Amino acid sequence: MTTVTTPRPGLSSRLSALSKVVELGPGRLDPKLMSEAESLLLRAGDRLKLSSEHTVVALAGGTGSGKSSLFNAVSGLELSPTGVRRPTTARTHACVWGLEGAAPLLDWLQIQWRHRFARASALDKGESQLHGLILLDLPDHDSIRALNDNEADRLIGLADLVVWVLDPQKYADASTHRRYVTELAGHEAVTVFALNQADRLSTEELAELVIDLNDLLRREGVEHPTVVPTSAVTGRGVESLKSVVAAAVSRRRAAIQRLEADLRKLEQRMTAAMPVGEALAIPAAVDEARKMGLVDALCDAVGVPAVGEAMENIYVERSNRWVGWPFPRWADRFRPDPIKSLRLEDVSDEIKGIAAGTVTAQAAEVTNAVQALAEGLSGTMHPVWRSSLHHAARSRLGKVPSALTEDLTQVAPQLDRVPAWWRLLKAWQYALVAAFGCGVLWLLLGLLIPGALPPALELMGDTAALPWAALMTVSVLGLGALSGIASRNFVELGASRERERLEREMRRRVAAIAEKMVVEPVERELARHHAFYTAMRGLSS
Incomplete structure (x- = not known):
């Protein structure tokens, strides 16, 4: 019966976090780390789907280390060829204790059928503690054949537990330590070192080599190395090695521990490249x-x-043509036109001309505004993320000035519009002017033309009404002046409100463009940054 490996909650959440990092990392994280993360996720997904009842243990080593001989000694059968030919092992051999359910795992490992061997009678030989073991004899990692070398590297990466077989002459070989051992920091639970060919050494020499190898491994970051002296010739240490392997097999956790160790190693490298720190x-x-x-x-x-401001000024100045008391306005005709002196005859066209002049000239100010936003948000970011945020802020910068101009043109005030109350007030004021003119004419006729006075006085009752008629005429003049002053105050109040409405509407439109063309791209990048570092923190949980 085949069972599927179930990751511990911690591993499951960390793999999910790594998946999120891979999703959000392109363009931000080093491509090599991204590739390794993707490979680890793929390997973890494949391994966790396969049998949890089997533990893959790989015997790895260089040419002449006696790896194949040790493989035969552990299996108790002559399964892997030995000799002096270099390399001796051309293809990986596998010995399986408990074949049921192992086939999919062996297929995933790409072990050829002719190189698979089963220990069907293992339980009868008192080796029940090894039930579930898949022991691999790998090609020499320092093989002169590139194909063998690549296969060894591939299976070292896939094995649940790796037993490094070292010989007394080359146990400190620089190529082995540089390519493999220095990468084993944090993998102590799934790494064993077999110092083979112990039969060639005296007891004292073997003890010294074991101490020296332990010291060398610790200097290279393997804090708690497991070193087992062995001899495939005499059988010395083979049972000890079996016990170490059996302990890993019986716990059924080597696959999980290997993934955890690989994930921890990758997380350390990612954190070194992208420190979480205060990023969150x-x-x-x-x-x-x-x-x-x-x-x-x-x-x-x-x-x-x-x-x-220009709209407010022009609104007030134009109102004088309608609501101002006519007499001062007529007098103004003999003075220079303040509107013309301000060159504000057609403010509507000037406002609509923003696109042709002002915005193009102030595009640098738009750039500075966007740049200031990006700088304020990215000051403490990692340089890669800072660059990405600035790129996001500037992603639509070239279109912002024209979008502002185009949108604001639509709200340019209609300065040729005349409110109805202006027209009514103008009619009222001209009626007062007419009344004043009639009163003046009446008085002039009564005072200067005696023949015309009696009929006029008949309407008033007697000549004593003449001063009252003069007072009424002057009152009409005062009423007109007061209405002009009052109407101007109302105009100024209306102009202020119109300015506030215009600026409010223009600001609303500017805010909408800023939100769509600057803030939204920036917030997408900020959300990505936050999600990325949340996932990075999740890797170490």
Whole structure:
């Protein structure tokens, strides 16, 4: 019966975190680390689907280390060829204690059928403690044949537990230690060192070599090495090696421990490349204060306050043509036109001309505003993420000025619009002017033309009404002046409100463009940054 390896909750969550890192890492994490992470995820997924009742133990070593002889000694059969031919083992051989359910695992290991051997009678020989063992005799890792060398490296990476077979002459071989041993830090639970050919050494020499090998391994980062002296010729230490292997097999945890060790090693390298540190303190979204600062800067870049002020000034000046008391307005015709002196005859066209002038000239201010936002958010980021955030902030920067111009043109005030109350007030004021004119004419006729006075006085009752008529005429003039002053105050109040409405609407549109073209890309990158480092922290949980 085949069972599937179930990872511990810690391993499962860490593999999920690694998967998230791989998902979010492209372009940020070193491609070599990404490749190794992807390989580890693939290997972990495959291994955890296969039998948990079997433990893959690989005998690895260099040419002449006696690896195949030790393989035969442990299996109790002459399964792997031995001799002086270099390399002796051309293909991986496998001996299985308990064949049931092992076939898919052997297929995954790519062990050829003719090189698979079963110990069907293992239980009858008192070796029940090895039930579930798949023992591999790998090709020499220093083989002169590239094919064998690659196969050895591949299976060393796939095995649940690796037994390094070292000989007394080459146990400190630099190539072995440089290529493999230095990578074993943290893998003590799934790594064993067999100092083979112990029969060639005296007791004292063997003790010295064991001490020296232990010291060498510790210097290279293997804190608690397991060293077993063996001799395939005399059988010395073979049972000890079997006991070490049997202990790993019986626990049924070597596969999990190997994955945990590989994951821990990869996590250390990733953390060295991308330290978590205070990275998670960086917000996953742009705060409101920064958004407001960006909008303020963009409003200044497109001249929103200037447009609002110009609109207010022109609104007031144009109102004089309608609601101002006519007599001062007529007098103004003999003075220079302040509107023309300000060159504000057609503010609507000027506002709509932002695209042709102001925005293009102030594109640098838009760039500075976006750059300031990115700098404020990425100050403590890793350089790779800082660069990515700046790229995200600038991803649509070239279109921001034209988008602002295009959108703000749609809210340019209609300065040729005349409110209805202006027209009514103008009619009222001209009626007062007419009344004043009639009163003046009446008085002039009564005072200067005696023949015309009696009919007029008949309407008033007697000549004593003449001063009252003069007072009424002057009152009409005062009423007109007061209505002009009052209407101007109302106009100024309306102009202020119109300016506020315009600036509010323009700011709203600027904020919408900033959100869509700057803030959203930045927040996507911030969310990715936060999720990446959350996953990185999850790797070490």
